[in-house]
Amino acid sequence: xxxxxxxxxxxxxxxxxxxxxxxxxxxxxxxxxxxxxxxxxxxxxxxxxxxxxxxxxxxxxxxxxxxxxxxxxxxxxxxxxxxxxxxxxxxxxxxxxxxxxxxxxxxxxxxxxxxxxxxxxxxxxxxxxxxxxxxxxxxxxxxxxx
Amino acid sequence: xxxxxxxxxxxxxxxxxxxxxxxxxxxxxxxxxxxxxxxxxxxxxxxxxxxxxxxxxxxxxxxxxxxxxxxxxxxxxxxxxxxxxxxxxxxxxxxxxxxxxxxxxxxxxxxxxxxxxxxxxxxxxxxxxxxxxxxxxxxxxxxxxxxxxxxxxxxxxxxxxxxxxxxxxxxxxxxxxxxxxxxxxxxxxxxxx
Numbered sequence: 659x660x661x662x663x664x665x666x667x668x669x670x671x672x673x674x675x676x677x678x679x680x681x682x683x684x685x686x687x688x689x690x691x692x693x694x695x696x697x698x699x700x701x702x703x704x705x706x707x708x709x710x711x712x713x714x715x716x717x718x719x720x721x722x723x724x725x726x727x728x729x730x731x732x733x734x735x736x737x738x739x740x741x742x743x744x745x746x747x748x749x750x751x752x753x754x755x756x757x758x759x760x761x762x763x764x765x766x767x768x769x770x771x772x773x774x775x776x777x778x779x780x781x782x783x784x785x786x787x788x789x790x791x792x793x794x795x796x797x798x799x800x801x802x803x804x
Numbered sequence: 805x806x807x808x809x810x811x812x813x814x815x816x817x818x819x820x821x822x823x824x825x826x827x828x829x830x831x832x833x834x835x836x837x838x839x840x841x842x843x844x845x846x847x848x849x850x851x852x853x854x855x856x857x858x859x860x861x862x863x864x865x866x867x868x869x870x871x872x873x874x875x876x877x878x879x880x881x882x883x884x885x886x887x888x889x890x891x892x893x894x895x896x897x898x899x900x901x902x903x904x905x906x907x908x909x910x911x912x913x914x915x916x917x918x919x920x921x922x923x924x925x926x927x928x929x930x931x932x933x934x935x936x937x938x939x940x941x942x943x944x945x946x947x948x949x950x951x952x953x954x955x956x957x958x959x960x961x962x963x964x965x966x967x968x969x970x971x972x973x974x975x976x977x978x979x980x981x982x983x984x985x986x987x988x989x990x991x992x993x994x995x996x997x
Contacts, residue, residue, distance in 0.1 A: 676983035682964075704990075711990040714939055715958035723836035724850055728828050731854045732821070735861060744821040 671701050675708050809873050816864045828857055831874070834960070835881050841955045842885035843892070844944045852888050856881045871969055878962075878970045882952050889948050935996075942992040950985035957982055 671694050677683040678691055695702050724730075735744070815823035835856050840849035859880055867876055943951055956962045956970065967978055 672987075673983065676979065676986055680964075682979075707990050707994060708986060711986060711993055712958055714935060714993070715954065715989070716961065718841075718939060718959050719936055721833075721837055721840060723832040723853065727832050727836070727850070727853070728825060730850075731828055731857045732825065734854055735824075735858055738858070744819050744824070 668698070668701055668704075671695075671698070672704055675705050678705070679709060679712055810869070813864065813867065813869070813873060816861065824857075824861055827860070831877055832857075834874070835877065837960065838878070838881050838955060839885055841940070841943060841959055842882075842948070842951060843888060844940050848888065848892070852884055853881075856884050859884065872966075875966060875969045878956070878966075879972075882970060885952070886948050938993065938996050939989075942989050945992065946985055946988060950981055950988070953978060953982045954985045954989065958986070 671691055674683055674687060674691050678688065683691065695705065812823055812827060816827060832853070836849060836853045839852045839856070840846060843849050843852065856877075860877060863880075867873070943954060946954065952971065953967065956967045957964070962970075964975060964978060967973075968975055971978065973981075
């Protein structure tokens with residue numbers, strides 16, 4: 659079996675440079691790379707250049723949004739929506755119609771059964787004979803004699 | 805999700821204008837920086853950042869809180885950037901075609917095309933604005949998939965975990981693409997370092 663060519667050997671180590679710089683290389687791989695770097699000027703140089711590149715990127719100016727950005731974006735929304743975007747929305751916009759319909763049906767049924775059970779409810783069925791009025795023996799005779 | 809963030813999102817879903825202002829104030833710089841680094845043009849970046857916030861506000865109901873709000877915001881921004889880059893490339897191609905047709909037809913007098921001007925300073929150590937310009941140009945030459953990774957990781961200093969969530973790419977893909985992007989930048993910057 660032939661040993662890898664010097665170029666592929668370098669490529670193999672070079673492929674780990676980013677992980678090495680990010681500190682995410684496994685301990686064994688890190689040790690192997692560092693050993694290789696000690697003896698390989700080409701890879702040392704390559705790693706230094708990559709480190710400088712990454713460092714330059716992280717040093718880029720942290721720019722801020724333009725001063726009137728907030729106002730401009732809010733104005734754009736108002737303009738495009740003719741003022742309809744903002745403002746508290748109705749319940750129906752926030753809760754799905756199906757859920758509202760189901761809720762209304764459940765409430766209706768609950769009300770129906772409540773009124774049906776209630777003694778005073780208007781939905782009480784007329785299926786019982788009304789109780790005969792009690793006749794008390796000692797009650798005064800309220801019917802006038804003929 | 806943090807309580808404060810959850811409350812802000814509930815208010816956004818209620819179309820609360822004050823909540824919208826608070827959200828813009830909190831995230832405007834991050835969104836603008838990303839659009840600027842992706843597009844390399846201040847006016848385009850500002851316009852696109854506005855579009856991002858309008859999209860966020862319009863589609864806030866679709867945010868279910870599966871990820872951090874900032875992750876979702878970055879994802880929307882990244883998608884907007886990619887679309888704008890494609891649109892600008894198409895427009896650029898169309899303009900070039902129209903211009904070359906006019907030149908061939910003799911309508912113009914051979915004016916110079918607006919090609920990026922190389923920065924002439926090959927030997928010295930670069931600093932400040934000049935390095936910024938060179939870097940920005942080098943970033944602009946990357947394809948947009950590599951560009952977004954370099955910006956999120958090396959400029960914005962986001963974690964790999966967050967980058968994977970934003971780009972919806974596996975960790976291995978993010979790392980290998982980022983490495984290729986860094987190596988490409990290294991090559992481009994070599995003559996200036």
